[in-house]
Structures are given as structure tokens and as C-alpha cells.
Amino acid sequence: MRATLPAVSDLKEWYRLHQREILEDYFTFLKFPSLSTDPAYKLSVRETALWLKEFLQKCGLCAELWETTGHPVVFASLLHAGPDRPTLLFYAHYDVQPVDPIGEWHSDPFDPVLKEGKVYARGASDNKGQCFYTLCAIRAYLELMKESAVNIKVFIEGEEEIGSLGTAGILASKEKELKSDYLFLLDFGISNAHSPAVMMGMRGLLSLEVTVQNSAIDLHSGVHGGMALNPNHALLSALSKMWTESGRIAIPGFFDDVALPAQEELDRYDLSFDPVSYKNKFGIKACIPTPGASLLESNWFYPSLDVNGMYGGYCGEGFKTVIPAKARAKISCRLVPHQDPHKIAEALTAFLKNHLSENLHVEIKILQQHASYRAAWDTNVVKISKEAYEEVFSKECRYLLCGATVPLVPKLAFYSGGEAALIGVALDSDDMHAPNEHFDLERFEKGFLVIGRILISCSSFS
Amino acid sequence: MRATLPAVSDLKEWYRLHQREILEDYFTFLKFPSLSTDPAYKLSVRETALWLKEFLQKCGLCAELWETTGHPVVFASLLHAGPDRPTLLFYAHYDVQPVDPIGEWHSDPFDPVLKEGKVYARGASDNKGQCFYTLCAIRAYLELMKESAVNIKVFIEGEEEIGSLGTAGILASKEKELKSDYLFLLDFGISNAHSPAVMMGMRGLLSLEVTVQNSAIDLHSGVHGGMALNPNHALLSALSKMWTESGRIAIPGFFDDVALPAQEELDRYDLSFDPVSYKNKFGIKACIPTPGASLLESNWFYPSLDVNGMYGGYCGEGFKTVIPAKARAKISCRLVPHQDPHKIAEALTAFLKNHLSENLHVEIKILQQHASYRAAWDTNVVKISKEAYEEVFSKECRYLLCGATVPLVPKLAFYSGGEAALIGVALDSDDMHAPNEHFDLERFEKGFLVIGRILISCSSFS
Incomplete structure (x- = not known):
């Protein structure tokens, strides 16, 4: 193990040196039409999984496909640090939403285009973008550390967009492999590009x-x-x-x-929300929140x-x-x-x-x-995530909720047995699930740095 | 002119001799995907019109295309009989309905198949089938007569299924060409295969x-x-x-x-209708007629x-x-x-x-x-049609109404200036507008005989 741990500046330098290669691999990943909902794309989904497996092997992890009744899970691990060191489990998904209305895309959803610092493609943000900066951060960490000071596990499913039915079915039989101290769920986001946030739950x-x-x-x-x-x-x-x-x-x-959250819990959330800029951002004419609730309360609590x-x-x-x-x-x-x-x-x-x-x-x-999910407050994993966000963004980290659903979260949290953090740097304005989905490379790098910083933090645990 | 006019038996003999050729030409007509509603098929629609024009020329008529803001009209005439003889105008259309849901067709809608005496194809009944037996009857009549004893006009439009907007726009400028004594509108039907009927109006x-x-x-x-x-x-x-x-x-x-029809008018319609066999025929589970009306009354009068x-x-x-x-x-x-x-x-x-x-x-x-349309009762044209039906079907001809719409009917009746009859031998069970549209050759021949008999009747007028 290195005497001193790498710093965020080392991660930045590594990213700068590998920028071109990262973008090439990210584009390759995006080119697979891994549409989980349409049976016609079953083979493409598997090809995506096989590509990921190979990528993880090149990063130095042991990788395999876990078959399910639906699409396979890509699972990879590197456990050289030994049973006394912390074990981190990273979750992401490689399947994507359908592309229709296809006529409204300005470019082929499976032929990524880089325009003004943004990558346009189906999955650019949700979730191939977030998945891929995570894998790059693991690779950077391993290269900078020479020898890993933590145990790393990666779980990338291919059924998030269709309810994870097959994937959920194999979790019980993989309890040993999934066991971890910290579970990082990389399918979440922040409320604006400059304000980091940890999500404390989802609908x-x-x-x-x-x-x-x-x-x-x-x-x-x-x-x-x-x-x-x-x-x-x-x-x-x-x-x-x-x-x-x-x-x-x-x-x-x-x-x-x-049941509404208690006042004590309510006070910890960042409930700031501007309805006017929200409506402008999506060209929305009419809103219809739950009676008695603000727009954000309606989306989070109802x-x-x-x-x-x-x-x-x-x-x-x-x-x-x-x-x-x-x-x-x-x-x-x-x-x-x-x-x-x-x-x-x-x-x-x-x-x-x-x-x-x-x-x-x-x-x-x-x-x-x-079911919906709520993470525990004041855990190590939330603390580590918060610190990583704050160092990378130079801004205080907020607590949010997510109105959307990552189906596997409650079950994966249960079987991993570890503390869970719902993190990521996606934005509502990434047009996930809509035509012209995109992700900007500045946030891609920030996501990379956050994951790298989390790995370094955990390495410092004695 | 022949001393004696041909009889229905002569028409039957002519049909028997030309059966193979008729079927070949009918199939050729059906193969054109003349989908008027979809701009992608604009050229196919025109090709259909050109084929019809050529067919009519081969029958001995002068044929031309009338351009409209939409799809062209095929107009043909043979006026050798002279101004003292009756002029008959036949109306039909060569455009067809869309084919979706395409997955429910048992064969390609534009590759006609003959199965157990029925021709399956989009337009087999509506209206290429009815159009084509009419043209065959005109051809047979001309060949049997050597010299026509009536003036014949044929008007085949390409926009019936989309509301005849372009076609309606040229009628005023073609008033002279459309002028006729008797207008036969060949886009209507009968209530069962063995009971002939003249339709007295449409919604x-x-x-x-x-x-x-x-x-x-x-x-x-x-x-x-x-x-x-x-x-x-x-x-x-x-x-x-x-x-x-x-x-x-x-x-x-x-x-x-x-306003409901007067009792006197009501008494002339054949209102017999069996709801049970209707529901069985189309696999219908639930009906919802206008309150106070029977199913048929609801469809005809409301x-x-x-x-x-x-x-x-x-x-x-x-x-x-x-x-x-x-x-x-x-x-x-x-x-x-x-x-x-x-x-x-x-x-x-x-x-x-x-x-x-x-x-x-x-x-x-x-x-x-x-607008809806009502034909006049007790006209020559209704009488001739009724007699023709009765001779061909050996059964009393009924009076019906049509719940559907042929958009051009009121306008064409106006510009032709003649008496109008809404006729044809289509059946509701031909699956017009639905997958697996079909028309049986027995009815095709009967339609042919009815039109031939009408031409012969008019030839006998002194």
C-alpha cells in the first residue's frame, strides 16, 4: 500500500491524461442499443453486458455474468485487500429506455454526438454515463494506489428500466457475493449542476x-x-x-x-424549488400538485x-x-x-x-x-459521500429525495447488508427517458472525482 | 344496334368465357397500394389511376385523368349513342383504407389470395371489387351490343377514404361532363348475400x-x-x-x-335485423344504441x-x-x-x-x-336497379339505408343533375376497413350481372 493516499488532484491529473480514451470507451458503451423492454434487442443487451465484463477485467477485476430469467447482471470484484478492510459495492445499470418518439431526436440515439461539451445519446446520462464514470474512477483508483486498500464489488444490472424482475430473482442466491459494508447506488442525481446532494430515499x-x-x-x-x-x-x-x-x-x-415525514426530518431536506424556472426548463404549461402540497412536496412526499x-x-x-x-x-x-x-x-x-x-x-x-425506500441518516456512507461531494464541488452538500424509482434498491440494500447511499450527478434536464438525452462532460468528470474521492476516503479507514 | 337486346343469360355466358382474364385483371388492380391517406403512397395512387385509364381505353371508352389538389379522378365516356339516348354515370373509387393493424392480416394486403371462393386483399370489396365488376359489365355490354344504345360515363375517384376534398373541388368545373340522366353510385351494399337491396340514403x-x-x-x-x-x-x-x-x-x-322519418317512409324500409346474429358475426360483446332506438334504427336514423x-x-x-x-x-x-x-x-x-x-x-x-344524403323514392333509376337485382338474385329487392358515408354523393348527385341510386353488393362482413378484407367471387359475378342488366334495361328505353 502507498504510504500516502492519492488526492483529488491526482485523480484530476489521471483524468486529464486518459480523457481521450475515456471518451472513446464511453461512446462504445453508448453505441450498444441495450433496450431491455423490447424482446427484439435481447442480443444487444447481452452484447453490452459482455463488453462491460471485458472492460472490468481490463481494469483488473474478476468479472462474470450472472444469468437471470431476464437480462444478465455484470458482477465484478477485487477482494485482495482482505476481510479486515472495508468492502464497497457499486450499483449501476447498463440497460436503457426506448427511443420513441424517434422522430424528435436530432441525431441517432445510438450514435453518440459530442456538441458544446455535451454527449447526446440514449443512456448518455441514465445510466451508462453514471455507470461509466464510476468504472473509470475504480480504474484510476487502482492504478494510482498500485494495491487496493479496500475490497471492491461492482453490480451492473440490465433490467432497471423494466422493473428488475429477473435480477431481483437471483439476489437471495448471491447473498455472499453481495455482502458489503457500503452500498453506493449510482442511479441518482442532484438538483442543479453546481449543488451536490445525497438522496435519502425514493418513491x-x-x-x-x-x-x-x-x-x-x-x-x-x-x-x-x-x-x-x-x-x-x-x-x-x-x-x-x-x-x-x-x-x-x-x-x-x-x-x-x-404519512408525511416528521418535522425533524423535513428540516434536513433542501426544499428550495422555483416553480417558474422548473416550468421554463421543461416548457411546462400546467402543473397539478397534490392539493395542499407544493410542487416539490407533491413529488417527494405524496x-x-x-x-x-x-x-x-x-x-x-x-x-x-x-x-x-x-x-x-x-x-x-x-x-x-x-x-x-x-x-x-x-x-x-x-x-x-x-x-x-x-x-x-x-x-x-x-x-x-x-416499494419506496428511505436510507438511514447519519451513517458512515452518507458522511463519506457528503465529504466527497463537498470537496469536488466546493459547495455544501444537500439532502434530497427522489420522486423516481430504482426498483432494485430496497432488495439490494437488504442483501448487501451494508449502509446505503443514493448518489450520482444526473440532472432532471438530462432528458432521461426523452428524446435527445444528454450528459455534459464537466459533470461526467465531477462524478468520476466523487467516486474516486469516496474510494480514497474508505482507504484511509484504519 | 342489335334487333334483340342481350339477356342476363348472355351476360353469364360472357362472364364464363372471360372468367380467368377478369380474375387476373382484378388481382392486378388489387396489387396497387392505393392508400390515399398516407402521403408516402401518392405515386402508387397515381399509378392505379393510370392503370384504370388504360383499362377503360381497352374497353373502348375515351378515358382521361382529371387532376385535383389531391389524387386524380379517372373519367371515361362513350357518347356514340347520341343526345337522344339515356346517359348513365357510374361512380366508384380506386383508393383504399390503411392496412394496420398489419399484424392481424393472414396474407399481404396487396398480394391478393383466392381461398375458398373468396379474394383476400385490401380493397377486395371496398371499392376495387365493386368498381371492377362494374367496368367488366360495361365491357361485356359493349361487346355483346356491338353498338351501345346508351351513353356511358365512368367517374372513379381516388379520395373517397379521405373525404374527397380535392375531388369535390373540381366538380363545378366539370358540370358538363358529369351531366347524366341516371347516376349509379357503386359504393353500397346489401344486408345479406341472398337479399338484394337498393339503398335510399346514407349518413x-x-x-x-x-x-x-x-x-x-x-x-x-x-x-x-x-x-x-x-x-x-x-x-x-x-x-x-x-x-x-x-x-x-x-x-x-x-x-x-x-328528425325521424315519417311513418310512411319508415314502412318502406326493411327493418328486419337480428341483434344476436349481428353480434355473433363480428364477435361483438356489448352494444349501445341510441336510447329508445333499436340497433338498426340507431345506425340509420340517429x-x-x-x-x-x-x-x-x-x-x-x-x-x-x-x-x-x-x-x-x-x-x-x-x-x-x-x-x-x-x-x-x-x-x-x-x-x-x-x-x-x-x-x-x-x-x-x-x-x-x-352532409347526409337521401335519394328520391319511385324514380326510374331506383325502379331499374330494383328490377335488375330481382332478376339476378331471384328475390324481392328491399330498401335500406346506409350508416356509413360516401362523401362525394350529395355533390355528385347535384352536378350530374340525374336521378341517383345507391347500389352495390358489398356486405358488412367483407371486413372493409379491417384486416383480411375479402370479397367472394359469387357476389362479384352477381354485381357484374346487376350492372349488365341495368345497361340492357336502359338500352330498351325508346
């Missing part, structure tokens, strides 16, 4: 798909209009009843278990309900006078602590069935059920 | 598209859920208000001008309102947790006599705007506005 997710069918085939709306019930009408009528006239969620029991997709009939250019056989909607809820995803799924299913005619064929498929 | 059509936008880009439903208004919610809420809880159309003023397409957010495989920037619906009304399409368009537009938040960007595009 859960319930998603389902409802299909309503009346006729066996699509019908001509002239020949059948006024006779056959239109499943579009049945579906939109049922969906519209999910909210009251004033926009409050009307599913019976939906809010039963929602559940939400969204129709993420609805379709029935002719959706192309021009017109087609059709009464479709089927109409379908994709619906999701974000859940807060104490809300049981299974209980909410039952309430929502019962509500929809109740409002859809018994005469129609109704199919409701529950797709994802993930 | 009108109003169609529009409403787009609701909130944010400039698609938003992540975790990051923004509970803050940004989801345009899917705004749209489905507004659409759901178009009906009362019991399913009656709730647009103010919608029914104001609706206006209807349908959401023909709605979509917003992710509609593909799997899931995408998105709050879409935009949501859109395609809506149409079928209108009855005395309802003014412009007045209903205004009422519907005002209703939707009224129920969509002023804070959202709302765009409403009126696409089609066509």
Missing part, C-alpha cells in the same frame, strides 16, 4: 396495463356507429374516473397509508398516478373511420413509505374493473410492484 | 383531430409525477364528458336538428359519435414511465338529414375547448364535413 413504483376488447375485429364506424360499443369510450370513461374533478386521485384507499400510454384505433397520418376491437392503457403509480404496492395494485385493479362494463373483455396485467 | 360525416400539449418534451413520470399535468389525463377527461353516464351523446345542440383513434405516451411492447408532451384523439360523427356538419363541428369544438384547461396548448383540426 416506489406500481405499473399495470389494462386492455379492453369488445369486437373480434376492428369495425367500420359508419356501418357500426351507434350499435357496437367503442372500447375507446369504455376505457377513457373508466380512466377519467381515477381523478376527481379537481384532479385528486379518487381510487378508494389510495392515500390510506400515506404518491402520484399517471397514464403513461393510451391507445386505441387509428393513430397514423390522416384518418381511419374505425371502431377498434381493443383499447389499451399503461398506468403507473409512484408510491411513498408505508404504501404497500400489492395493496395499491389490488385497489386500482378493483377500481378499473368496477368501472368497466362486465359485458366487455377486460384484462389487467400487473407489471411492476416496487 | 354524413364530420371528423376532427384534437391535440393537447403540456410540456415541450416527454417527461419522466417519476421525476415529474405529481407536478406536471399529464395531457393524457386532460384529454381523456374531456373526451369522457362527451357522453352521459348512460352513454347518450352530451354535446349541447347535437340532437337539435335530428347520429353517432366515435373516438376512432386516441394515443399519448408509450404504446409499444413493455413499459415506459413517461408523461408525454402530447396526447391526441381522432373523433368522428355520423350525421343524419337536417344536421348541418358545420354547426355540429362548431358545437363539438366549443365543447372540447370548454373542457380542456386553458393552461394547455389545444389544437383542433376539422378534417371532413359531409
